[in-house]
Amino acid sequence: MKILIRKIKKGDGEGIIRCFNEALKRGLNTYTRSNTLSTPEDIKEFDKAFSKPRLNEFGFVAVDKGKNLIAGVCIFSSKGHERIRHIGEISWGVHPDYLRKGIATKLADATIREATRRKFVRIEADIAKNNTASVRLARKCGFRIEGIKKYGLLLDDGRYENTYMFSKILTKHK
Numbered sequence: 001m002k003i004l005i006r007k008i009k010k011g012d013g014e015g016i017i018r019c020f021n022e023a024l025k026r027g028l029n030t031y032t033r034s035n036t037l038s039t040p041e042d043i044k045e046f047d048k049a050f051s052k053p054r055l056n057e058f059g060f061v062a063v064d065k066g067k068n069l070i071a072g073v074c075i076f077s078s079k080g081h082e083r084i085r086h087i088g089e090i091s092w093g094v095h096p097d098y099l100r101k102g103i104a105t106k107l108a109d110a111t112i113r114e115a116t117r118r119k120f121v122r123i124e125a126d127i128a129k130n131n132t133a134s135v136r137l138a139r140k141c142g143f144r145i146e147g148i149k150k151y152g153l154l155l156d157d158g159r160y161e162n163t164y165m166f167s168k169i170l171t172k173h174k
C-alpha cells in the first residue's frame with residue numbers, strides 16, 4: 001500500500017468528506033465534535049475554504065495512491081487575530097480501513113512542522129478522555145495535558161464526557 005502525505009489542495013473536499021462520513025457510519029467517530037454526515041453543500045464550502053492558500057488554516061491528507069482515495073486528514077486552524085494569533089487548533093481523522101498503520105502520526109507530524117514553519121507558538125486539542133486512540137496519538141506527538149474540561153462533550157447516547165485539554169508548545173518565548 002503506497003500512502004502519500006501531502007498538503008490539502010483544491011478539489012480534496014469530496015475525498016475528505018467521504019473519509020469522515022465513512023468513519024461516522026462505521027461508528028469510529030464517537031468522540032468527534034460533529035456527528036452529522038456531511039452533504040454536497042459541505043463539500044462546496046470545504047473546497048471554497050481550501051481553494052486558496054491561507055495563513056491561518058491548512059492541513060494535510062494521506063492519499064492511497066493505488067485507490068486514489070483519501071485515507072486520512074489533519075487540519076490546523078487558527079483564529080489568526082489579535083492576542084491569540086499565535087495559537088491554533090489541530091484535528092485529525094483516519095478512514096476506518098487504514099487505522100493503526102501510523103498514518104495519523106505522519107499527518108500530525110507534517111501539520112506540526114508546518115505550524116512551526118509558520119511561527120505558531122501553541123497548538124491545542126480537546127480530546128475526550130475515553131478516546132484512547134486520539135489520546136495516545138496526542139501523547140506520541142508531544143502534546144501534554146493542561147487540564148480537564150468537565151462535560152466537554154455530549155455523546156450521542158446522552159452521556160457527557162470529560163475532555164482533556166492538550167497543548168503542544170512549538171517555540172519557547174519570554
Ligand SMILES: CC(C)(COP(=O)(O)OP(=O)(O)OC[C@H]1O[C@@H](n2cnc3c(N)ncnc32)[C@H](O)[C@@H]1OP(=O)(O)O)[C@@H](O)C(=O)NCCC(=O)NCCS
Nearest residue numbers: 028092093094099100101102103104105127133134136137
Ligand atoms: C485517532 C486516529 C486519528 C488515529 O489514527 P491512526 O492512523 O490509527 O493512528 P496511528 O496508527 O498513527 O497511531 C498513533 C498511536 O495511537 C495508538 N493507537 C491507535 N489506535 C489505537 C487504539 N484503537 N487503541 C489504542 N491505541 C491506539 C497507536 O498504537 C500509536 O501509538 P504507538 O506508536 O505508541 O503504539 C483514528 O483512530 C481516528 O480517526 N479516530 C476517529 C476520529 C477521532 O476521534 N478524531 C479525534 C477527535 S479529538
